[in-house]
Amino acid sequence: MSHDTDRRDPGDVGPGFMDAAELTIREGIARYVIGFVLASLLTAASFYVLNTSLIWGPGIPVALVVLAIAQMGVHLVFFLHITTAPDNTNNVLALAFGVLIVALVIGGSLWIMDHLNQNMMPMHQMMQMQR
Amino acid sequence: MSATDTPFDRAGDPYRVGRGRDWLSEGAGRGYVHATGHGEGGPASKRVIVGYGFWIFLLSDIVMFSAFFAAHAVLQTATAGGPSGRELFNWWSIVLQTAFLLVSSFTCGLSAVATEARSQLWTQIALLVTGLFGLAFLVLEGRDFAVMVMQGAGPDRSAFLSSLFAVVGLHGLHVSAGLLWLGTMMAQVFVKGFRPDILRRLVCFNLFWHALDIIWVALFTVVYLIGLGR
Numbered sequence: 001m002s003h004d005t006d007r008r009d010p011g012d013v014g015p016g017f018m019d020a021a022e023l024t025i026r027e028g029i030a031r032y033v034i035g036f037v038l039a040s041l042l043t044a045a046s047f048y049v050l051n052t053s054l055i056w057g058p059g060i061p062v063a064l065v066v067l068a069i070a071q072m073g074v075h076l077v078f079f080l081h082i083t084t085a086p087d088n089t090n091n092v093l094a095l096a097f098g099v100l101i102v103a104l105v106i107g108g109s110l111w112i113m114d115h116l117n118q119n120m121m122p123m124h125q126m127m128q129m130q131r
Numbered sequence: 132m133s134a135t136d137t138p139f140d141r142a143g144d145p146y147r148v149g150r151g152r153d154w155l156s157e158g159a160g161r162g163y164v165h166a167t168g169h170g171e172g173g174p175a176s177k178r179v180i181v182g183y184g185f186w187i188f189l190l191s192d193i194v195m196f197s198a199f200f201a202a203h204a205v206l207q208t209a210t211a212g213g214p215s216g217r218e219l220f221n222w223w224s225i226v227l228q229t230a231f232l233l234v235s236s237f238t239c240g241l242s243a244v245a246t247e248a249r250s251q252l253w254t255q256i257a258l259l260v261t262g263l264f265g266l267a268f269l270v271l272e273g274r275d276f277a278v279m280v281m282q283g284a285g286p287d288r289s290a291f292l293s294s295l296f297a298v299v300g301l302h303g304l305h306v307s308a309g310l311l312w313l314g315t316m317m318a319q320v321f322v323k324g325f326r327p328d329i330l331r332r333l334v335c336f337n338l339f340w341h342a343l344d345i346i347w348v349a350l351f352t353v354v355y356l357i358g359l360g361r
Contacts, residue, residue, distance in 0.1 A: 075341060080338065
C-alpha cells in the first residue's frame with residue numbers, strides 16, 4: 001500500500017469514507033447488506049401501501065412520504081456513512097443546511113400554490129367572462 | 132502538551148464542536164490545533180477536502196432537484212384534459228427500475244469495500260455490475276418515455292407531462308453522466324491502479340451514485356406512487 005500516501009485525519013472524515021470506523025472487509029460488507037435489506041423493506045412497504053386498505057385513503061400519500069424519508073435516512077447512514085460522530089460534524093451541518101433549503105423550496109411552493117388555487121376563479125367561470 | 136492543559140470540559144462538550152480536533156492525538160506539526168472549526172489548524176487532508184467539496188456539490192444538486200420536484204408537485208393534477216399518471220404509468224416498469232437502481236447502489240457500495248481492500252479484480256467486478264444495473268435502469272426509463280410519446284403523451288401535452296419529463300429526464304441525465312463517469316473510473320483504476328488521486332475520484336463517484344438513488348427514492352414516491360393515487 002505504498003501508493004496510499006493521502007493522510008487520514010483522525011478527527012475529520014469526508015462523506016462516503018469508511019476509514020473512521022476502521023472496518024474489516026466483512027464488517028464493511030455487512031454494513032452495506034444491512035442498508036440494502038432495510039432499503040428493500042421500505043421500498044416494498046411503499047409499493048404495498050399504495051394499494052392497501054389498511055390505511056385510510058387520504059392518508060396514503062402521507063404514509064408514502066414518511067416511508068420515503070425513512071429510506072433516505074437509511075441510504076444516508078448505511079451507504080453514504082453520514083453519522084452523528086464528532087468527526088462528521090461538518091458533513092451533518094452541510095446536510096442540515098441542504099435539507100432546510102429543500103424544505104423551504106418544496107414546502108413553500110406547495111403552500112403558496114395551494115392558496116393561489118383556492119383564491120383563483122374556477123376555469124369555466126373565467127372562460128365565460130372572456131366571451 | 133499534556134491533558135491537564137485542556138481548557139474545556141469534555142463531559143460538557145463531548146463532540147468538541149468548533150474547538151478543533153483532539154489535540155492529544157495527531158497534533159504535532161499541524162500548526163495551531165486549538166483553532167475553531169480547524170481554521171487556523173491548517174487545511175484538513177486532501178481526501179477530506181475533496182470528499183467534503185463534492186458533498187457540497189451534491190447538496191446543491193439536490194437543491195436544484197427540489198425545484199423540479201416542487202414544480203411537479205404543484206402541476207401533478209394540471210393534465211389539461213390529457214392522460215393522468217394513473218393511465219400512463221407502467222407499474223412493473225417502476226418496480227423494476229427501483230429494484231435495479233437499489234441493487235446498483237448496493238454493488239457500488241461493495242466496490243468501495245473492494246477498493247478499501249485494494250482488490251483490483253473485485254473493484255472492477257462490482258463497478259461493472261453497478262454499471263449494468265444502471266444501464267438496465269436507463270433502458271427501461273427510455274422505453275417508458277418512448278411509449279408515452281407514441282401514445283401522444285409527450286412533454287407538450289400538458290403541464291403535468293412537461294414537469295414529469297423534466298424531473299424524470301433530469302434524473303435520467305444524471306444517471307447517464309454517472310455511467311460515463313463509471314466507465315472512465317474503471318479504465319483509470321485498471322491503468323493507474325489505486326493511486327491517491329484515483330481513490331479520491333472513486334469516493335466522489337460513490338457519493339454521486341448513492342445520491343442518485345436517494346433522489347430516485349423521492350422520485351418514485353412523489354412522481355409515480357403519489358401520481359398513481361391521484
